[in-house]
Amino acid sequence: MRGMLARPWRGAGWLVLSVLAGVARAGGGPREVTPNRVDYRIEATVDTTLMRLAGHEYIRFENHTDAPTSELRLHLYWNAFANNRSTHLIGSNGELRGVDIEDGWGWQRVTSLKSGDTELASTFTYEHPDDGNADDRTVLRVALPVPIEPGATAQFEVTWEAQIPRCRRRCGYQGNFLFISQWFPKLGVFEGSRGWNCHQFHSNTEFFSDYGTYDVSIDLPGKYRGKVGSSGVVDNVEPHGDRVITHCSAPALDDRMRLDASGRAPLVHDFAWTADPDYQVRHFPFSFDAWKDKFETEITTSVRAFGGEKNIRLRNVDVQLLMQPEHADQWERHGKAACAALFFYGLWFGEYPYSQVTCVDPQWGSAAGGMEYPTLFTAGTSLWTTPEMHSPEFVTVHECGHQFWYGLVGNNEFEASWLDEGFNSYTDAEVMSRRFGLRSSTTDYSHVPFFGVAPVSAPGGGVLDNFLSARNIPLPWTSFALTPVRNSGFVNLWRDQPQLAFVEEFSDARSQQRGGYLGDPDRDQIDTPAFRYVDSRSYGVNSYRRTAVVLRSLVGVVGYEPFLRGMRHYSEQWRFRHPYAQDFFDSFCEGAGVDVHWYFEDLFRGTGTVDWSIDVQQQRESERKGVFQAGPADEFVALDQKKKEETPAKSEPADEHAPADAPKPSAAKHDEDSPWKARVLVVRHGDLRLPLTIELRYDDKSTERRTWSREDQAATHWLSIEVSGKKKLVAVVIDPERTYFIDTDMSNNSWFDATDRVAPWRWTERIFERYVHVLHWQAGLGG
Numbered sequence: 030m031r032g033m034l035a036r037p038w039r040g041a042g043w044l045v046l047s048v049l050a051g052v053a054r055a056g057g058g059p060r061e062v063t064p065n066r067v068d069y070r071i072e073a074t075v076d077t078t079l080m081r082l083a084g085h086e087y088i089r090f091e092n093h094t095d096a097p098t099s100e101l102r103l104h105l106y107w108n109a110f111a112n113n114r115s116t117h118l119i120g121s122n123g124e125l126r127g128v129d130i131e132d133g134w135g136w137q138r139v140t141s142l143k144s145g146d147t148e149l150a151s152t153f154t155y156e157h158p159d160d161g162n163a164d165d166r167t168v169l170r171v172a173l174p175v176p177i178e179p180g181a182t183a184q185f186e187v188t189w190e191a192q193i194p195r196c197r198r199r200c201g202y203q204g205n206f207l208f209i210s211q212w213f214p215k216l217g218v219f220e221g222s223r224g225w226n227c228h229q230f231h232s233n234t235e236f237f238s239d240y241g242t243y244d245v246s247i248d249l250p251g252k253y254r255g256k257v258g259s260s261g262v263v264d265n266v267e268p269h270g271d272r273v274i275t276h277c278s279a280p281a282l283d284d285r286m287r288l289d290a291s292g293r294a295p296l297v298h299d300f301a302w303t304a305d306p307d308y309q310v311r312h313f314p315f316s317f318d319a320w321k322d323k324f325e326t327e328i329t330t331s332v333r334a335f336g337g338e339k340n341i342r343l344r345n346v347d348v349q350l351l352m353q354p355e356h357a358d359q360w361e362r363h364g365k366a367a368c369a370a371l372f373f374y375g376l377w378f379g380e381y382p383y384s385q386v387t388c389v390d391p392q393w394g395s396a397a398g399g400m401e402y403p404t405l406f407t408a409g410t411s412l413w414t415t416p417e418m419h420s421p422e423f424v425t426v427h428e429c430g431h432q433f434w435y436g437l438v439g440n441n442e443f444e445a446s447w448l449d450e451g452f453n454s455y456t457d458a459e460v461m462s463r464r465f466g467l468r469s470s471t472t473d474y475s476h477v478p479f480f481g482v483a484p485v486s487a488p489g490g491g492v493l494d495n496f497l498s499a500r501n502i503p504l505p506w507t508s509f510a511l512t513p514v515r516n517s518g519f520v521n522l523w524r525d526q527p528q529l530a531f532v533e534e535f536s537d538a539r540s541q542q543r544g545g546y547l548g549d550p551d552r553d554q555i556d557t558p559a560f561r562y563v564d565s566r567s568y569g570v571n572s573y574r575r576t577a578v579v580l581r582s583l584v585g586v587v588g589y590e591p592f593l594r595g596m597r598h599y600s601e602q603w604r605f606r607h608p609y610a611q612d613f614f615d616s617f618c619e620g621a622g623v624d625v626h627w628y629f630e631d632l633f634r635g636t637g638t639v640d641w642s643i644d645v646q647q648q649r650e651s652e653r654k655g656v657f658q659a660g661p662a663d664e665f666v667a668l669d670q671k672k673k674e675e676t677p678a679k680s681e682p683a684d685e686h687a688p689a690d691a692p693k694p695s696a697a698k699h700d701e702d703s704p705w706k707a708r709v710l711v712v713r714h715g716d717l718r719l720p721l722t723i724e725l726r727y728d729d730k731s732t733e734r735r736t737w738s739r740e741d742q743a744a745t746h747w748l749s750i751e752v753s754g755k756k757k758l759v760a761v762v763i764d765p766e767r768t769y770f771i772d773t774d775m776s777n778n779s780w781f782d783a784t785d786r787v788a789p790w791r792w793t794e795r796i797f798e799r800y801v802h803v804l805h806w807q808a809g810l811g812g
């Protein structure tokens with residue numbers, strides 16, 4: 030631990046923080062909970078030969094709850110990678126991102142924890158609050174000699190050592206590449222009378238901790254000089270013999286002085302860092318003014334929704350990019366995608382309050398990509414990628430978007446992963462469709478990119494699917510960047526093979542989310558702790574896609590601008606705080622000005638689904654078919670015969686001079702004057718009741734809308750609408766704005782009087798959908 034304890038702590042930031050601590054408590058809301066404040070000062074020394082890390086930290090903890098605590102609980106996340114008996118590795122069947130773990134284990138051991146001069150190591154115990162697994166060592170309990178009272182501040186000094194794991198999921202080393210996250214003994218969240226919220230590290234869970242500031246010094250071999258990225262900013266790089274010490278602060282010291290409209294100074298709830306001598310460092314500026322001119326419609330809508338331009342202005346941000354050399358030419362693509370997230374998320378949910386965000390392109394094979402940390406995130410790309418593939422754009426937008434849903438609004442990712450992953454999925458698809466169009470991705474076969482994505486994977490999952498579809502067999506002539514192939518006889522022949530079938534329309538990011546939701550729409554309720562979903566598939570569907578689809582469908586209930594106001598209000602009210610499900614529900618309703626608690630109960634705490642369908646019968650009022658009686662005693666007479674008999678008498682006088690075989694005035698001509706009469710039958714399949722709009726379109730181009738309220742739907746599962754008059758119905762459409770992405774079958778939501786060229790496509794889509802269901806069913810058999 031060279032130079033660690035001897036050097037004085039930098040005091041300036043520390044003092045400022047103590048003053049600002051009171052300000053950071055601001056923020057109202059129906060649930061009067063002020064989060065605790067936890068500040069860290071950390072010094073770490075890394076031995077890159079043994080891949081060992083020696084750490085020393087001061088933790089300053091302010092108890093803002095109304096209860097005392099006589100213990101601490103700390104996360105030791107790296108112990109999840111210590112052996113195959115950890116709860117994490119049992120949950121993942123001994124694998125990390127598909128790799129069986131046989132070596133490269135990682136661990137953490139706290140050697141000392143002092144309160145003042147009192148050593149508390151003898152009180153350490155490992156806790157297993159979730160599953161009682163005695164082999165799991167990811168939660169450390171420390172008994173305190175004196176309780177920390179409400180309103181009191183306590184400080185602890187911790188020394189620990191750690192073995193850096195081989196990087197196979199999110200963190201660790203690979204060669205010279207270091208990605209160091211969840212790496213220091215970190216306090217759980219003390220929730221007052223609810224006790225410590227400090228869950229074990231499960232394979233499906235992410236993280237949860239209090240807001241504060243981080244001042245961190247990292248001692249590394251000299252080859253890492255200028256090649257370190259971290260949460261916040263790097264303040265200073267100090268050569269030290271053949272070593273280099275990098276000083277970082279999160280948030281940046283200047284940012285800590287900058288208060289937002291509510292008087293809050295920015296804070297962060299975690300600190301991650303990375304180092305790689307190969308990093309190519311680039312900077313891409315985000316400027317609000319440059320973006321606002323490109324998206325005038327969005328600006329106009331947001332100004333209207335949020336009551337003035339002053340509420341949508343965003344600060345400029347420096348996007349720092351740490352690129353691998355082989356991807357260095359993609360730095361602008363990463364930069365632009367990060368800016369897209371900063372612009373749209375900022376516009377909708379409030380300003381990104383920090384001066385910098387760092388986008389890390391992790392080393393190939395490190396499995397560190399696609400992960401978020403405060404003011405830093407990892408993306409991920411491939412060697413050959415064209416703009417049409419939207420990779421790395423999609424992952425960059427998603428992970429940068431987490432700065433808002435996770436970073437700024439700090440929900441408990443153990444207990445409500447959907448509050449960040451689902452909200453972020455909803456938003457990333459909205460950003461992608463606005464910035465990059467409705468075609469959002471490609472699928473590779475033999476490394477050749479195609480538009481569209483497979484509607485479903487083959488039973489058995491990735492390996493079998495990839496083998497059958499030849500996805501991973503490179504063709505010799507593909508060793509250069511390719512533009513996705515459009516329609517051609519060869520492509521269509523290849524595409525239409527059963528294993529290769531894919532649907533271009535599915536490439537819209539929002540439709541993809543809907544497809545994911547349909548794969549598993551009702552096994553769990555969304556509002557479930559991440560580690561309590563039935564399996565990882567349910568975790569994925571509920572936390573990400575289903576929540577996205579449910580939020581998008583909420584627009585159909587409340588309207589787009591109230592929806593924006595509800596989301597904005599929640600985002601601002603719970604910034605730098607820890608909301609739970611009910612907090613979101615209450616806050617949204619308050620902001621939107623609409624009470625939709627019923628929607629949240631049904632959709633987030635229920636498993637109901639819905640499919641609306643429509644059927645229309647339309648005819649002339651005078652239209653008659655079959656045999657009729659004039660009176661009870663009369664003969665039945667066929668309609669056409671009756672018409673023939675009646676027509677001359679009822680129309681013009683018979684022309685006696687006309688030849689006997691002259692055509693009689695036709696029945697059809699007579700019917701043209703008769704009014705139209707139609708019965709529109711809307712049927713609701715499933716128990717979910719949402720207010721529904723039905724649009725009737727007539728041949729004179731007029732339209733008329735009817736609504737079917739939730740209350741009326743409680744009485745019957747069907748609605749019959751009778752219309753009659755001169756106008757002929759030409760189309761009837763349920764949910765004309767197409768806002769209910771939750772509808773499990775959208776292909777039966779419209780009726781057209783005339784068939785057109787779209788019909789075969791509609792049928793094709795339905796057949797594909799059935800095909801999807803069959804394969805899902807087969808997958809469920811355990812194939």
Ligand SMILES: [Zn+2]
Nearest residue numbers: 427431450453
């Ligand atoms: Zn995510």
